[in-house]
Amino acid sequence: MSDSTTTRTFAADRAVLADVRRFVAAEAERLSFSDHAHDLQLAVNEACANAILHSQTREIRVSIGLVGACLQIAVEDDGIYRDKLPVPEVDREGHRGIPLMAAMVDKFTLRRGTEERRGTLVQFVKCKS
Amino acid sequence: MSDSTTTRTFAADRAVLADVRRFVAAEAERLSFSDHAHDLQLAVNEACANAILHSQTREIRVSIGLVGACLQIAVEDDGIYRDKLPVPEVDREGHRGIPLMAAMVDKFTLRRGTEERRGTLVQFVKCKS
Amino acid sequence: MSEGFRIEPLDGDGVRLIGELDLASYDEAAHQLSRLLESDGDVTLDISELSFVDSSGIRLFIRLHLALEGRGTLTLRSPTPQVARILRMSGVADVGIGVEESGQ
Amino acid sequence: MSEGFRIEPLDGDGVRLIGELDLASYDEAAHQLSRLLESDGDVTLDISELSFVDSSGIRLFIRLHLALEGRGTLTLRSPTPQVARILRMSGVADVGIGVEESGQ
Ligand SMILES: Nc1ncnc2c1ncn2[C@@H]1O[C@H](COP(=O)(O)OP(=O)(O)O)[C@@H](O)[C@H]1O
Numbered sequence: 001m002s003d004s005t006t007t008r009t010f011a012a013d014r015a016v017l018a019d020v021r022r023f024v025a026a027e028a029e030r031l032s033f034s035d036h037a038h039d040l041q042l043a044v045n046e047a048c049a050n051a052i053l054h055s056q057t058r059e060i061r062v063s064i065g066l067v068g069a070c071l072q073i074a075v076e077d078d079g080i081y082r083d084k085l086p087v088p089e090v091d092r093e094g095h096r097g098i099p100l101m102a103a104m105v106d107k108f109t110l111r112r113g114t115e116e117r118r119g120t121l122v123q124f125v126k127c128k129s
Numbered sequence: 130m131s132d133s134t135t136t137r138t139f140a141a142d143r144a145v146l147a148d149v150r151r152f153v154a155a156e157a158e159r160l161s162f163s164d165h166a167h168d169l170q171l172a173v174n175e176a177c178a179n180a181i182l183h184s185q186t187r188e189i190r191v192s193i194g195l196v197g198a199c200l201q202i203a204v205e206d207d208g209i210y211r212d213k214l215p216v217p218e219v220d221r222e223g224h225r226g227i228p229l230m231a232a233m234v235d236k237f238t239l240r241r242g243t244e245e246r247r248g249t250l251v252q253f254v255k256c257k258s
Numbered sequence: 259m260s261e262g263f264r265i266e267p268l269d270g271d272g273v274r275l276i277g278e279l280d281l282a283s284y285d286e287a288a289h290q291l292s293r294l295l296e297s298d299g300d301v302t303l304d305i306s307e308l309s310f311v312d313s314s315g316i317r318l319f320i321r322l323h324l325a326l327e328g329r330g331t332l333t334l335r336s337p338t339p340q341v342a343r344i345l346r347m348s349g350v351a352d353v354g355i356g357v358e359e360s361g362q
Numbered sequence: 363m364s365e366g367f368r369i370e371p372l373d374g375d376g377v378r379l380i381g382e383l384d385l386a387s388y389d390e391a392a393h394q395l396s397r398l399l400e401s402d403g404d405v406t407l408d409i410s411e412l413s414f415v416d417s418s419g420i421r422l423f424i425r426l427h428l429a430l431e432g433r434g435t436l437t438l439r440s441p442t443p444q445v446a447r448i449l450r451m452s453g454v455a456d457v458g459i460g461v462e463e464s465g466q
């Protein structure tokens with residue numbers, strides 16, 4: 001990402017989600033993406049919620065910057081991606097975190113943390129429409 | 130992707146899935162990724178199945194090549210990504226296509242096709258372990 | 259409860275959700291709203307002052323709807339445009355939850 | 363039916379799934395396997411010659427399991443290592459489907 005990338009580290013605790021969203025809104029405004037602040041907040045909120053619920057990480061790093069004319073956000077934890085899929089037919093849960101975050105942005109990337117290379121990375125790209 | 134990228138176009142019909150898998154296996158072998166052929170076949174199979182089921186595209190393009198030491202595969206249709214999320218609590222379906230394909234590779238990227246820029250692109254990166 | 263979320267009784271009937279409904283406020287919200295299910299009939303939530311809802315909030319609305327088991331209808335009244343969009347995208351209206359946007 | 367998939371009766375009891383079970387073969391497979399549900403009791407599928415299974419196949423196994431409604435157990439016998447891995451990752455054993463890997 002460009003020079004103007006800002007990174008903030010959050011504790012992996014659900015109480016930080018409101019802070020995460022404020023951070024995303026402030027950065028979106030700084031980078032002239034206020035129109036997309038809500039969608040970016042929701043995408044990053046879901047990625048952080050997943051790190052909190054599933055990764056056993058202690059902290060989460062959120063980086064926001066511009067790449068060309070687009071805003072790029074990275075959400076990184078230090079955990080291992082849980083490969084075992086849920087069985088929604090039986091658990092009766094919605095599991096809509098990943099579908100929802102993907103729908104909020106133009107491009108969604110997931111790099112699964114593994115035992116050999118810990119740390120799940122979720123990356124969002126949002127461009128002006 | 131590199132010079133040695135191969136692209137093949139398939140009709141958007143479920144009957145082509147077996148051909149798609151054969152193509153992926155042959156390319157994986159050519160690029161010395163036979164060990165990962167099954168996982169790549171499954172990932173590409175799921176991406177093509179989604180294009181067939183959800184995108185109303187007429188054809189699907191599958192490109193396979195090397196990027197550095199990793200295999201990169203792109204699956205592209207000409208449709209619009211269906212943003213409306215399913216409600217698994219009510220429809221009692223598993224909706225495991227995207228979670229399954231993401232679990233098969235090191236890096237998974239989704240660029241949603243929209244009305245302004247049609248064509249959903251799913252990209253997989255698999256590296257030697 | 260998360261400082262950013264609370265539920266207030268309305269003058270007439272029903273309650274108003276205020277603030278941000280997310281993974282942090284989910285448990286408390288679910289606890290308070292489950293009491294609305296005790297009395298038979300329809301449940302209406304005024305969400306005009308709900309400024310944010312995430313997948314936990316969607317999950318809560320769908321659980322409330324399923325818990326009603328057809329004994330009544332869950333209605334979400336007067337969402338902000340952003341919340342209305344997320345509700346639409348999540349398909350909640352398609353499963354039988356009433357979403358009454360302002361002006362309707 | 364897709365040329366790459368078929369179901370054969372076994373000498374004793376049950377059936378064997380052969381080839382590739384995917385979105386193309388799903389309908390025919392679901393149709394043929396639903397008949398196994400008519401008789402009460404356990405259902406065992408020999409999948410030793412099933413060379414590929416995708417999310418449609420997982421969906422089919424889970425539907426068969428749910429259709430049994432506890433009247434019997436669905437068992438998948440002798441998966442290849444690759445199919446066994448996909449079954450494990452999909453959590454089918456966790457919901458009560460028997461997966462008998464060879465050598466067990
Ligand atoms: N940061 C993460 N670390 C580990 N596992 C994750 C992470 N994000 C997602 N997952 C896995 O992906 C699954 C799907 O996530 P999601 O779509 O948000 O639904 P849900 O969280 O309700 O299961 C999770 O159940 C979990 O197994």
Ligand SMILES: Nc1ncnc2c1ncn2[C@@H]1O[C@H](COP(=O)(O)OP(=O)(O)O)[C@@H](O)[C@H]1O
Nearest residue numbers: 179180183184209210211224225226227228249
């Ligand atoms: N190529 C595509 N074109 C349009 N919509 C898609 C595409 N791929 C996925 N989707 C959307 O994403 C949703 C989730 O896909 P998936 O995880 O494979 O589960 P399922 O196909 O069972 O719903 C689909 O229901 C659809 O709305």
